[in-house]
Amino acid sequence: MLGVGDDCALLQPRPGMQLAISSDMLVEGRHFFSDVEPSALGHKALAVNLSDLAACGAAPLAFTLALALPSVDEVWLGAFSRGLLALADEHGCELVGGDTTRGPLNICITVFGEVPLQDGRSQALLRSGARAGDDLYVSGTFGDAALALDVLRGRLGVPAAVLAAARLRLERPSPRVALGQALRGIASAAIDVSDGLLGDLGHILKQSGVGATVAADTAAGLVAARAFYAGAASPLDPSPSQDDWRRWALAGGDDYELLFAAPLSKRGEVAAAGQASGTAVTRIGQVDAQPGLRLIDGQGQPLANNHVSFDHFGP
Numbered sequence: 001m002l003g004v005g006d007d008c009a010l011l012q013p014r015p016g017m018q019l020a021i022s023s024d025m026l027v028e029g030r031h032f033f034s035d036v037e038p039s040a041l042g043h044k045a046l047a048v049n050l051s052d053l054a055a056c057g058a059a060p061l062a063f064t065l066a067l068a069l070p071s072v073d074e075v076w077l078g079a080f081s082r083g084l085l086a087l088a089d090e091h092g093c094e095l096v097g098g099d100t101t102r103g104p105l106n107i108c109i110t111v112f113g114e115v116p117l118q119d120g121r122s123q124a125l126l127r128s129g130a131r132a133g134d135d136l137y138v139s140g141t142f143g144d145a146a147l148a149l150d151v152l153r154g155r156l157g158v159p160a161a162v163l164a165a166a167r168l169r170l171e172r173p174s175p176r177v178a179l180g181q182a183l184r185g186i187a188s189a190a191i192d193v194s195d196g197l198l199g200d201l202g203h204i205l206k207q208s209g210v211g212a213t214v215a216a217d218t219a220a221g222l223v224a225a226r227a228f229y230a231g232a233a234s235p236l237d238p239s240p241s242q243d244d245w246r247r248w249a250l251a252g253g254d255d256y257e258l259l260f261a262a263p264l265s266k267r268g269e270v271a272a273a274g275q276a277s278g279t280a281v282t283r284i285g286q287v288d289a290q291p292g293l294r295l296i297d298g299q300g301q302p303l304a305n306n307h308v309s310f311d312h313f314g315p
Contacts, residue, residue, distance in 0.1 A: 009096035017114040020058035028105040040171040042083030049111035054180035055192040057125040058113030060093035068103035130189035130208035130261040132289035143223035145170035146252020173256035182273035190260035196251040214285035217298035220245035
């Protein structure tokens with residue numbers, strides 16, 4: 001109802017809707033490299049917030065931007081704004097306020113969305129609804145952002161074409177907003193994957209009071225870069241090991257895909273939701289009554305779980 005120009009913005013949810021609100025912060029040197037293209041940074045800053053709305057099944061409404069800058073660079077700000085606002089326009093999400101100050105480059109966005117109420121009950125997707133026997137699914141591809149990070153940090157060498165594609169996934173993630181809304185009433189629990197598939201799955205398991213079995217090699221097969229090695233590997237470009245693919249897919253983070261559970265009886269509806277939203281969905285495991293997280297390989301044999309997801313206060 002009221003956007004930029006006053007001390008507060010005024011938002012009015014439509015009748016029968018409730019607000020969904022989330023904040024995310026991106027800090028230079030922790031969440032992005034100093035040489036990242038400003039348009040890509042603008043895109044990602046909003047994308048990670050829209051991904052939270054997607055995980056809740058919410059439709060975007062508006063956002064605020066708090067931005068600390070070491071100095072005023074109009075060229076940088078112009079490119080940053082174009083990347084930010086292009087994604088905002090794509091999802092009908094309006095910038096309604098915020099703050100700017102001098103300081104180390106730091107971007108904090110708070111996003112507002114809406115989810116319907118039905119008979120007085122919220123239709124939001126939560127982390128707490130998974131039940132034993134549910135299927136586990138992920139959207140899109142996994143692990144390419146982590147692969148790009150390893151290359152950019154000098155831990156791995158890959159062909160230029162692989163890095164370019166993987167870096168695109170790192171710097172310009174695709175928030176699965178349409179899929180999240182399509183999964184309302186279908187998924188029993190959901191979360192967006194920012195800190196690693198297994199780590200974020202742990203949040204669902206804890207809040208739902210269940211365990212899970214994950215097909216590690218199915219997840220590893222979702223690293224998009226594998227297609228390059230399948231068709232173009234050579235002695236000059238040796239393929240990473242299966243352990244590498246597993247690590248990137250299971251613990252890499254920065255994917256901003258959806259991880260969700262749904263009853264077996266809704267497999268057809270899950271497939272239809274993926275098709276309607278134009279998003280690939282892959283079944284990667286199941287929810288168990290037995291607590292804990294178990295990994296199996298392509299032959300169904302147990303694998304040791306030595307994967308550590310991202311920790312904001314870790315080394």
